[in-house]
Ligand SMILES: C[S@@+](CC[C@H](N)C(=O)[O-])C[C@H]1O[C@@H](n2cnc3c(N)ncnc32)[C@H](O)[C@@H]1O
């Protein structure tokens with residue numbers, strides 16, 4: 001059996017409040033009725049981090065991601081205080097990528113300078129669309145002009161590593177509208193674009209009452225193909241199912257997830273995955289979802305919603321679910337080091353997938369073909 005070798009480590013920090021809950025969103029996010037308790041939340045984050053520290057003694061953190069919710073609701077001083085506390089307790093790599101998610105409806109003058117001074121070096125904007133009708137139907141709190149203005153504010157503050165989240169297959173959207181969304185995104189010259197197909201998630205308003213005018217499957221497919229081509233032409237290379245980047249601007253934090261790397265998850269409802277070298281185990285840990293419940297318990301075992309040790313039998317599927325999203329696929333050596341299993345554990349399934357034209361081998365790497373990407377669910381199903 002190969003040894004399980006702890007892979008690179010990331011830190012995910014969940015900030016759970018939003019101005020308003022969007023009807024399509026199933027993230028652990030809550031409309032804030034009054035200003036959220038930023039200071040108390042940061043105190044709780046530090047306690048939560050301290051509680052999890054024994055899981056990662058001595059390891060270096062290569063990326064930090066403030067996700068939400070709407071992290072840009074938090075004042076820069078709160079982000080700064082958290083990052084200072086984290087740097088005092090963890091070894092942060094000097095070149096660590098530090099991302100903060102921002103909703104354009106919360107952008108204020110001066111905020112981005114503060115985030116930059118705190119050490120944030122990447123902003124991920126939830127743009128969704130530049131069409132004001134689409135934005136209204138999505139229940140967004142901003143229009144397209146505000147979105148453009150927010151991106152420019154961040155650029156003026158010196159942020160050159162920006163991601164724009166766009167969604168497609170939106171209610172009322174046709175091919176030309178999806179193209180125009182991309183053109184307006186390109187005009188802002190972001191380093192990265194995430195292009196997600198709108199999905200109707202259980203437990204959302206859209207699931208109960210689907211919006212009118214949703215594109216059918218054929219149109220959604222046409223939009224996806226056309227947009228993929230436009231993104232490539234504009235210099236954004238697709239490297240994952242929904243992620244496109246200029247050269248050298250892939251998201252290090254998300255790449256680490258997809259490469260089956262490790263991450264500590266702190267904050268309400270945050271998920272983590274940690275390889276415990278000494279025990280030769282992989283631990284998944286998640287925190288209490290509700291902000292008030294989590295805050296009251298942070299720093300104690302009661303804040304942990306659950307711990308799950310991933311048996312060797314489950315590891316190939318988990319690994320593939322992530323790795324096969326990536327155009328680069330994976331190295332056989334990485335499979336062995338990150339699952340603690342010999343390649344023989346997946347060799348037969350890989351052969352089958354190669355025979356069907358879904359995967360291809362190239363030296364020590366295995367990667368999905370265009371056909372394999374199209375039938376991703378079937379490919380992954382082989383490893384269940
Ligand atoms: C946690 S949100 C981050 C940013 C911030 N909260 C905002 O919305 O402005 C992450 C992204 O996931 C995408 N997303 C959320 N719900 C989705 C859904 N049902 N289908 C497709 N993409 C979705 C959106 O593009 C969103 O920007």
Ligand code: SF4
Nearest residue numbers: 018021022025029069
């Ligand atoms: S602002 Fe973002 S996290 Fe908040 S509800 Fe909307 S999509 Fe979800």
